[in-house]
Amino acid sequence: MTDTATPDAPAPGATAPNAAGAQRQVLLQKIYVKDASLEVPLAPQVFTKQWQPQLDVQVNTEAKPLEGDALQVVLAVTVTAKLGEEVAFLVEAQQAGIFTVRGFTQPEEKAAVAAAYCPNLLFPFARETIADLVQRAGFPQLLLQPINFDALYLEHLQRARAQAATPAPANSVN
Template identity: 55%
Template sequence: MSDQQQASQQFEIQKIYLKDVSLETPNSPMIFTEQWQPQTEVRLETGAKPLAEGLFEVSLTVTITAKLGDRTAYLVEVQQGGLFALRGFDDGQMGHMLHAYCPNLLFPFAREELASLIGKGGFPALLLNPINFDNLYLQRLQQQQAQATAFSSSSSAPTMS
């Protein structure tokens, strides 16, 4: 990347906001009388959409389900949003910025909101470990490339009738 190209790149956080929250505790208050050793599942989703020239909304959705046996103790979901101005990035850089760099900026806000909601629900604190969004983005790219390769090789194969 040339110095001129790097100098023409612009990145700015316009706004970070809470887009949606949900806390469900379907088995309370009886769940509080049990020994607390839940199985916890964490799901992440990222999304990005253009809003105007050089302006993008990036969303990070984190869903946590805690179960005791087959019963749900709580299900909490936070969708953290951000408006980001990006200019001067090529397609590869733009994908990385929107699906790795920006979600990485949103994650601490989502993690704080999740911890607050879980505590307000009466449950012990849960601290999410940091997440390597760069690695997740690279894995997604590799999966897409593998699927595209598999599709192109299967679609070019001769068919027998």
Template identity: 55%
Template structure:
């Protein structure tokens, strides 16, 4: 954050932004793996795939304002009972959040940041699948707000049971 002074009719005016600040510092692939355990035989089968996708997020506080958010996308595609491929991508980002209270930071790290990372992860997965010789894969959009809300309800239910 920088503070600038602008002259206005001979008087200095402070233009430092006040209030909460959010910034994307970096987006990167943290890990990528693809397995095709039944290649090359799987390429001779009629392509009627069954897709299963799992999502996971992990956060780490790097300093007072910087957080790493890691989105894991795991896609398993089967043809009949045989696994055609399994691909896992860990797409991560470093995000700066300052001026937010804890109640605001949690949904940003749990929903907003994963929502920003997902298109990158989807592209990484799709590129890996194509390079492995399989037809292009289309991963549907994900409602991270709904997933975050569902997770919060599950945590609240567990807390009530305890």
């Protein structure tokens, strides 16, 4: 991924030589909310009920190359709070960032930057957006727990490798 994982690595966004001698850089250019929505289908009755919700948190990332070395990464976080079978609220935020990514010669390295490093930078902003929307809707404070995007990316790679290693079933004709 990036050289920032080693103890002697430069700070994020700084440059470090890779094996080919080129400078690796991941520079944050812009962070913005691409989309946000909040639904409270049971309002106002939901505010008269005892508040012990079951939370479901869904996270998705998407990376799209832009001009030159620019990359847009979008982190989508959806939180659904249910009281029993009823949805108390549903909130979604798409936190986006534009990054300059240079000096990564291997496609796997650039993919890891887009799928793990950039979402790690975006998540605190998405968490704040979600928490603000939930609180403005009249609900108690919501603190999303940190997410290890590096581990999620490695899981994704392992699943993809396992699927590639599994032979496709042969079609039989009778």
